Amino acid sequence: MLNKNGVPSLEEIKSRFPSEEFLNKPKAITECYENIPCNPCSTSCPFDAIYIGEDINTPPVVDFEKCTGCGVCVYNCPGLAIFTVQKKEDCLVFKIPYELVPYPEKGEIVNAINRNGDIIGECEIEKVSITNRQDRTALLQVKVAQELLYEFITVRRKL
């Protein structure tokens, strides 16, 4: 339970996703379930695709028609609560925020982790980007198995 251990229910998770046909292109998933005073996702979006409005306590609403999955909101979210995901023919491609050094390397096989912190499989790092604009939050592009759409959340390097 989100309130008890920080893990949202599958129903809560699914409520943040668009219907699956949108995911043929990358889309931002904002896992922001609470009314907290915060709006950088909305103000940083170059496509005006995330709506919060006057009251900054309102959770974000993504316009999936406008969202291009560019990933700008991913590193601008102070809660690290946004990622992007795209469905490819044989896999899913996630872009996730990552703030633990040393960063994994391109091509590295790492553990795929769910919201409970458990290892749920392996995945491959396709790209690691860390530009000045990202202000020390790296973006990892990760290739993940199709069936982990609502499970995958982050990676853990193998020891």
Next chain:
Amino acid sequence: MRELDLVIIGGGPAGLSAAKIAAESGLNSLIIERDYKVGGQLVKQTHMFFGSEKQYAKTRGIDIAKILVNDVLAYPDKVEIMTETTVVGLYKDNVLTLLQKEKYIKIKAKAIIIATGASEKFLAFENNDLPGIYGAGAVQTLMNVHGVLPSEEVVMVGSGNIGLIVSYQLIQAGVKVKAVLEAAPTIGGYKVHASKLKRLGVDILTSTSVKRAEGKDTLEKIIIAKLDKNWDYIPGTEEEIIVDALCISVGLSPLTSLLSMVEADMKFVNYLGGLVPVINHQHETSIKNIFVAGDVCGVEEASSAIVEGYFSGLIVAERLGYKHPNHEELYQDFEAQLENLRSGPFGEKTRLGLKELRGENNAE
């Protein structure tokens, strides 16, 4: 004795912001800071802040500190900063006595803004004085300011935002966080922070607290236990955790001792963190020309402290005859920003606290 226009006690987010707006208005000020540098608690906040752009949301605290400091350094003729200086006495005729290293200084001010912030609360349990038991703030200073690891492993007590954020930063520094304990039945801070920890493998144990610490010379283990709805330990639920550090993050209390020295009217308001000064809408205490800003008048986020600093700087400048060219516009803007920051569920404590402070006890 030196006589000044405005003296600001505390060089944290509230104090710095107050000095900036005062300087913009043309008013000179002196910031007195007991630490060796200004910036307050922001200097160790390596995480991105929440809020809106006006309060530097998505900027890391360490960088907000730089922005606020540069804002006042832009007025070298208007803002003077004394570091490593502690205000040891405050008197009703607005005389302040300061201790700067070994030197004792007496000054007088036309107006004073007290922006002393808050201090960490501690927790009573057996052996809570063993080395290895820290306040969360101390751990953050050690790690993020001085680059020193507090321990190899840690258990955090308290799941408010500070407890959750410091736990995450401990992991970033390479410390293993074995658990976060929360006495209440639900997590206190933002769930996004909790989710971030959980996916890194940290369990947050609600309705659980530390009962006893054990160790010969330093902390070696802790005994935790479940709490019932009356906050009493449930017998038979004890568990042992081997750990060399325990970090306490159970809330903050406003640092109001200077206000007591001038016998300002005070009120105990639990929602605001404890004993706080009674203030009017202009943030003025019951003592004329003594104002407050930031956590000293109610514990909130740094974003609110920044806006309260701006607000009080604006008011004091006008009081002393230096009305800001955009006074009306800024006044409304700062009020609106504070209202917006406090309008959600996480602002409820502040809203209720301010009502209680003003003696408006009608339920929301």
